[in-house]
Amino acid sequence: MLPSLIQAVFASLPSRKRVRDAVRTYDRTMDDLLREVQRLLEAPLDPAKLLAMSGKLQEQFAPKLQASNICMLPSYNHKLPTGLEQGTYLALDVGGSTFRVAVVELSGKKPGAKSMRIVNMKSYKIDNSVRALRGNAFFDWMAEKIETAISEPEVKKLNGTASFGMGLAWSFPVEQTSIRSGNLLAMGKGFRATEGTLGQDLSELIMTPCRKRNLNVHMESIVNDSSATLLSRAYEDPSTRFAVILGTGFNIAVHLPVTALAKSKFQGYPQRWLDEASHVLVNTELSMFGKNVFPTTRWDDYLNETHARPDFQPFEHMISGRYLGEIVRLILVEAIRTTGLFNGEMPDKLSEPYTLDTGTIAAIESDETSTLSQATSLFQSRHPLSKPPTFADINFIRQISQLVSHRAAAYLAAGIHALWTLRTTSEGLTPASAGRLAIGCNGSVIEKYPLFRELCQSHLDELTTLLGAEPHSIALEVAVESAIFGAAVAVCCLEA
Numbered sequence: 471m472l473p474s475l476i477q478a479v480f481a482s483l484p485s486r487k488r489v490r491d492a493v494r495t496y497d498r499t500m501d502d503l504l505r506e507v508q509r510l511l512e513a514p515l516d517p518a519k520l521l522a523m524s525g526k527l528q529e530q531f532a533p534k535l536q537a538s539n540i541c542m543l544p545s546y547n548h549k550l551p552t553g554l555e556q557g558t559y560l561a562l563d564v565g566g567s568t569f570r571v572a573v574v575e576l577s578g579k580k581p582g583a584k585s586m587r588i589v590n591m592k593s594y595k596i597d598n599s600v601r602a603l604r605g606n607a608f609f610d611w612m613a614e615k616i617e618t619a620i621s622e623p624e625v626k627k628l629n630g631t632a633s634f635g636m637g638l639a640w641s642f643p644v645e646q647t648s649i650r651s652g653n654l655l656a657m658g659k660g661f662r663a664t665e666g667t668l669g670q671d672l673s674e675l676i677m678t679p680c681r682k683r684n685l686n687v688h689m690e691s692i693v694n695d696s697s698a699t700l701l702s703r704a705y706e707d708p709s710t711r712f713a714v715i716l717g718t719g720f721n722i723a724v725h726l727p728v729t730a731l732a733k734s735k736f737q738g739y740p741q742r743w744l745d746e747a748s749h750v751l752v753n754t755e756l757s758m759f760g761k762n763v764f765p766t767t768r769w770d771d772y773l774n775e776t777h778a779r780p781d782f783q784p785f786e787h788m789i790s791g792r793y794l795g796e797i798v799r800l801i802l803v804e805a806i807r808t809t810g811l812f813n814g815e816m817p818d819k820l821s822e823p824y825t826l827d828t829g830t831i832a833a834i835e836s837d838e839t840s841t842l843s844q845a846t847s848l849f850q851s852r853h854p855l856s857k858p859p860t861f862a863d864i865n866f867i868r869q870i871s872q873l874v875s876h877r878a879a880a881y882l883a884a885g886i887h888a889l890w891t892l893r894t895t896s897e898g899l900t901p902a903s904a905g906r907l908a909i910g911c912n913g914s915v916i917e918k919y920p921l922f923r924e925l926c927q928s929h930l931d932e933l934t935t936l937l938g939a940e941p942h943s944i945a946l947e948v949a950v951e952s953a954i955f956g957a958a959v960a961v962c963c964l965e966a
Contacts, residue, residue, distance in 0.1 A: 497808045500866050507801060511873045514765040517932045520884045524933065526763040527888035534759075536732040541755035544735050546649040547697055548747035549963040550725060551705040553585065554578045560620065560634040560687060561957035562612075562676075565641045566659050569594045569612065571619035573628065574958035576705070585706055586955050589628060592619040601660040606675070608663035613679035616687065635690040637957035639698045644672055647738070649964060650689050691960035695912070696723035697751045698956025703910025703949040705959045710908040711893060713949065716882065717913030720783075720790040722756045724889050725749055730896040756885055757786035764788055764881055769800040776823070785885060789878035791828040791915045797874050799826035802867065812863055817853035826853070828915070831871040834864065835920045842868065878915075879922050883929035890934070890944060901939040910949035917948055 514520070534542040556578050563570040572591035579585055594615045603611055619625070620634065642661075646652035651673045656664055667675055673689040680687055693701065700713035700723045711725040728736070728750050736744060761784045766774075773796055774780050774787055787793050799820060805811040806820075819825045830852055837845035842864045849867065850858050886909065894904045916923050923946050930944045949955075 496810045496814075500805060500809045500811055500862070503801075503805050503809050504866065504869060507870060507873055510767045511877045515877065515880045515929075517929075517936060520880060520887070520929065521933060521936060523763050523881070523884040524888040524891065527759055527885060528891060530759050530763070531888065531892055535730060535735075537734060541753075541758050542731065542735075543753045543755065544728075544731055545693070545697055545751045545753060546646055546739075546743065547691075547693065547701070547751040547960065547963070548728075548743070548749055550708075550710075550749075551701065551959050551963050553705050553708055555705075555959075555962040557635075557962055558589070558628060559690075559958040559961045560616075560636045561954045562616070562636060562638045563641075563953040563957060564612075564638070565596070565953070567596050569596055569615060570954060571616055572954045572958075573619075573625050574955060576958060576962055586702070586958075588951065588954065590619070590622055590625050591954070598660065602662055604662045605664070605666035606679070608661070609667075609675045610679045612676060613683055613685065616680060617683050617685055620685065620687070631686070634687045635961045636687050637691040637693070637959075637961040638672075638676070638689065639693055639695060639953040639957040640672065641695050641953075644692065644694075646692065647671070648740075649960075650691055652692050690964055691957070693956060693960045694723075694753060695953055695956075696721045696753060698960065699723065699910045699912045699949045699952035700725065700751060700956070701959040701963065702952040702955035703908065703947060705955070705962075707908045707947060709906050709945075710910055710947075712886070712889065712907065712909040713952075714882070714886070714909055714911045714916060714946070715913050716790060716911070716916040718791045720757045720786045720913075722754050722885070722889060724752050724754060724893060726752050726893055727896045730892070754889065756889070757783040757790070760785035760788070760881075760885075764884075769797050769804075772800060773797060785881075788881050789915075791913075791919075792824075793828075794871075794874055794878060794915070795826040795828040795831050796824050798831050798867070798871050799824075801870050801874075802826070805866065805870075811866060812855055812859055813857070815855055815857075817849075817855050817859075820853050828919075831867070831875075832919050834868050835871050835875065837868070875919060875922060876925055879925035880929045882916075883926045883933060886926075886930060886944065887933045891937075901934060901937040901943075904939060904943060906940075906943055906945065908945045908947050910952060911946050912949050912952040916946070923948075 556576055558575050561572045561574045570591060570593045573589040575587045575589050577585055600611060642657045643655040644652040645655055651671050653669050654664055654667055654672050672692060677689055696713050696715050699715060700710060704710035713723040715721045726749060728747050761781055803821060806814060806816055833848050834845040842861055846859055846864050849864060894901060927946050931942060934943050935941055
C-alpha cells in the first residue's frame with residue numbers, strides 16, 4: 471500500500487524538468503553578452519589596428535607574388551578599356567545555377583547616353599538535370615541555347631552576316647593558356663561536365679558543338695568573375711584598378727605592373743605577350759589570406775575548427791555571405807543557453823549549422839519600424855518558436871548582426887588597403903601621389919547588405935588619409951551586370 475501511495479504523491483508533484491525550468495537561472499543577462507560581443511568585435515576596428523592588419527597582409531602577399539599556383543595568379547588580360555571602344559558582342563555567363571546569353575552593345579562615352587547596353591538577353595536555368603549532363607553533353611546544351619538566343623529576329627537584324635565575337639565569363643576554375651583558351655578544371659557543385667573532358671580546352675569544348683550547328687560565332691575571350699567585374703567598371707570609369715566580389719564567396723582582382731610578380735609566374739606565356747604587357751589583371755584569391763592577421767573570437771574559432779577545410783579561406787570566413795549568418799547563429803545559440811534569449815527555447819532548426827541565412831540577418835537589420843514587426847515576422851516564419859520572439863529578442867539579434875557585419879566591412883577595408891598599398895608601391899607612387907582609384911563591386915553582400923559598402927568606404931577613407939592620401943581617394947562603385955558586361959568588354963579590349 472505504501473509504495474503506491476508514495477507513487478501517487480510523487481506523481482502529483484511537478485516533474486523535475488518542470489521544477490528546473492521554473493527556477494532556472496542563467497549565467498548572465500542578454501545585456502552582459504551583448505557588451506562582451508561588442509567589446510570583442512569592435513576592439514580590433516581602431517584605425518591603427520586595421521592599419522597593422524593591412525601591414526601583416528602585405529607580408530603574406532610577398533611570397534605568393536613570387537611563387538604560388540593557387541593565389542596571386544596573373545591572367546592573360548593586360549589591356550584595360552579606354553571607354554571609347556564600340557561594337558556589338560555576344561556575352562556568355564556560366565554560373566552555378568544560370569547560363570545567360572546576351573547581346574551587348576558598347577557605344578563608348580556619349581553625352582546623355584548609356585555606354586553599355588544589353589540589347590537582348592536569355593537566361594537558362596542550370597538545374598540538377600543540366601548539372602548531371604556528362605562531358606560534351608553539357609557543352610552541346612550550351613550550344614543549343616546559344617543558337618536559340620542568336621536566332622531571335624532582333625539579333626539577326628543587328629548582326630547581319632558578320633560573325634559574333636563571344637566573351638565568356640566562367641565562374642569555375644580554369645587553367646588559362648591564352649586570352650581565349652584554357653584547360654577545363656573540376657567544376658564542383660554537382661557538375662559532371664568534366665567527365666571525359668577534364669584538361670581539355672574550354673574554348674574548343676564550346677566551339678565544337680557551335681560549329682556542328684553552323685553558328686556564326688567565334689570565341690574571343692575567357693575571363694573569371696572578378697576580372698569581368700573590373701573590366702566592366704573600367705569601361706565606364708577609367709580610374710578602376712580593382713574589383714571586389716563579395717556575395718556567398720569573396721575575391722578581389724587587381725591591375726598590377728607585371729614587375730610586381732616573379733617572372734616564373736608567367737612561365738609558358740608567349741613572348742609577344744611578355745613584350746607587349748606592362749600590366750596584368752591578377753586574380754588574388756584574397757579569401758585564402760588572413761590567418762593570424764585578423765583577431766578572432768571563440769565563435770570564429772569554432773566555425774573554423776568545424777569547417778570541412780579549416781584555415782583554407784580564413785579571410786572569407788570573416789566577411790562573406792556564406793559565413794556572416796553562421797557567426798550570428800553561433801552567438802545566438804550561446805545566448806539561448808546562457809542568457810535566456812527566446813526564454814531559453816531553441817527556435818526550429820537554429821541548432822543546425824548554417825541554417826541562419828545571411829539574407830535573414832540583413833532583412834532584420836533593414837527593419838526600421840519602431841516595433842521591429844517585420845523582422846519579428848520574418849524570423850518567426852523561418853525559425854518558428856512556440857511563442858513569437860519578443861521585441862527584446864529581435865533587437866538583440868539585430869544588434870549582434872550589426873556588430874558582425876560592421877566588423878566584416880572593416881576587415882574588408884583592411885584587405886583592400888593592403889592591395890592598394892601593394893599597387894601604389896609597385897607603381898612607384900606614394901599615397902599622396904597615387905590619385906583617385908575606383909573599385910568595381912559585385913555580389914549580394916557588398917551591393918545589398920544594409921550599410922555594408924558605406925561602412926567599408928568610411929574605414930577606407932580613414933586608412934588612406936592616415937598615410938597622407940587625399941580624402942576619398944578610393945571609391946567603391948557598384949558594377950551592374952558585371953559578368954555580362956565584363957565578358958563583352960574583354961573582347962573589345964582585344965580589338966583596341
